[in-house]
Amino acid sequence: MLLNYSLKMPRAVYGGEDALQHISDLVRSNGARRVAIFTDQGIRACGLLDLPLQLVEATGAEWEILDDLPAEPSYLEVQRLIDQFKAIGADFIIACGGGSVMDTAKLASVLVTDEYGVKELLDAPGRAKKCVPTLLIPTTAGTGAEVTPNAIVAVPEKQLKVGIVNENMIADYVILDARMIRNLPRRIAASTGIDAMAHCIECFTSNKANPFSDLYALEGLDLILNHIERACDDPDALTEKNYMQIAAYYGGLAITASGTTAVHALSYPLGGRYHIAHGVSNAMLLVPVMRFNESACRARLAAVYDRCCHEQTRLRGEEEKSGWVIRRMADIVRHLDIPTSLKEFGITEDDLEDLVTAGMEVRRLLDNNVRPVTAEDARTLYQSIL
Ligand SMILES: NC(=O)c1ccc[n+]([C@@H]2O[C@H](COP(=O)([O-])OP(=O)(O)OC[C@H]3O[C@@H](n4cnc5c(N)ncnc54)[C@H](O)[C@@H]3O)[C@@H](O)[C@H]2O)c1
Ligand SMILES: [Zn+2]
The missing domain is CATH 1.20.1090.10 (Dehydroquinate synthase-like - alpha domain)
Known part of the structure; x- marks a missing residue:
């Protein structure tokens, strides 16, 4: 009997010298008018967001930063940030961060609806449907969250980390630019x-x-x-x-x-x-x-x-x-x-x-x-x- 397997992956990945420059083209080609930028305060403090922000601004699109996120957040902390995201009405998502930031952005991309939230997806991950295109820019070289259909959140009442898996959360675009991990401690x-x-x-x-x-x-x-x-x-x-x-x-x-x-x-x-x-x-x-x-x-x-x-x-x-x-x-x-x-x-x-x-x-x-x-x-x- 033959083995069954499947592999789904992001639509495009850009790497190498000056790869961040693709940000402007991707914002433009997606016709984005309001960009939600997920990150965390540690990354902002390092100045890692400065260039991506300039490249978004160059397109004339409006943008909003969502950075109130601890490392390895609970589903409640993720939901709080997603509620802010929903209020923005963004039509394009950029995540600039490690696995915690990217997983949150992936969940946001399927949670524009009021019908269910992160908690409901923990029980029924199959409900998620992609609503907003995503560009993920990893600032750590580890989790692979920029590629996977998984988002992992802490569930305090179970004292466990739990993975939500749905192929709708796979990123549309990924940028691998070595400058983003140059000063990683x-x-x-x-x-x-x-x-x-x-x-x-x-x-x-x-x-x-x-x-x-x-x-x-x-x-x-x-x-x-x-x-x-x-x-x-x-x-x-x-x-x-x-x-x-x-x-x-x-x-x-x-x-x-x-x-x-x-x-x-x-x-x-x-x-x-x-x-x-x-x-x-x-x-x-x-x-x-x-x-x-x-x-x-x-x-x-x-x-x-x-x-x-x-x-x-x-x-x-x-x-x-x-x-x-x-x-x-x-x-x-x-x-x-x-x-x-x-x-x-x-x-x-x-x-x-x-x-x-x-x-x-x-x-x-x-x-x-x-x-x-x-x-x-x-x-x-x-x-x-x-
Ligand atoms: N979705 C997946 O497939 C998948 C796979 C493995 C792990 N994960 C999840 O990813 C999370 C862990 O992600 P992580 O290990 O990338 O770390 P992280 O995103 O939790 O970040 C850890 C710390 O590093 C800082 N940081 C990140 N990049 C930096 C940089 N370039 N310079 C300076 N500081 C920087 C952040 O501000 C943060 O304080 C966990 O929640 C884990 O469960 C997800
Ligand atoms: Zn891992």
Whole structure:
């Protein structure tokens, strides 16, 4: 029997030198008269909005900035900003920010209606219909939210992060301009970059892996495994930073065609309950989960070695090759100074059972994991990073 798969993606992506210049043309060609610009206050304070704003202004369109958004917002905080957005009557959306900003803008693009809001989409994501075209400009190189049909919000009453998935939320246009991540603090570049690495390796080893997700996941891994350290360490390494933007984009495509697995599943309660940043919790869980999965996906990890390791001396056996890939990921996590213990976030043994219960609820992703994860396994995995 043939495997089923599908892949939907943004209508156009613009990258490379001076890619931001496309903003004016896109505003004009969409006939936009009132542009809603989603961002957050951290990004505005860095001056990252100045050039995009000039380019919108050059078109003569009116614009309004919506920046009252914390990182990793709850669905209530997202709804509050969307209520402001609805009052503007915008006919074009630009998002300039990380995953939190882009996910909010994607939700806004389907929530012009008064019939339902973010809360209702959590229960019935299929209701969403695209109302306003979107241009997403990522300022982190990690989430791939510029590509995916997903928007992730915190649900305080469940103490979980929950993904709303609907293809109507896929962006119309994306701009990848390396200047947007040039001054990204190393700490954020590191955790978001490892998030992209997690997207690629999880999708490549997922039960849902298929030829399209494999293509993007492997290419993304090649870029990340060979360039992430320089991209994070050297503010002037614009080529490597651009590689990370491309890899994050590929990671988003891999998620759209396949799906993440136990790293992201077990990470959700760490974000929802303890407010650990998405990239950080994934980075902490990545290597333990890959070690746990290794015996069930050895050939796949060996294929990652074959594609991504460019050293002169070649390893031969599958076990050696998959060992190399996991060691390489562990080296990256160590080099980039990712926190190593949940204790740094005030989490102790007493929290373990609640974590396990919440993590085991993320069935949508656990079911993609190549090795079944029992509650006992989840406990061992959380314990390994306590
Ligand atoms: N939709 C998806 O497919 C998808 C995938 C993975 C993660 N996510 C979600 O994305 C969110 C995380 O996004 P993120 O990791 O990009 O971070 P973020 O958007 O939460 O931003 C984190 C912080 O970095 C700052 N920042 C962003 N870009 C900057 C820059 N260039 N220079 C200086 N500061 C900058 C922001 O102001 C913010 O304070 C989470 O809610 C996560 O669940 C979504
Ligand atoms: Zn992620």
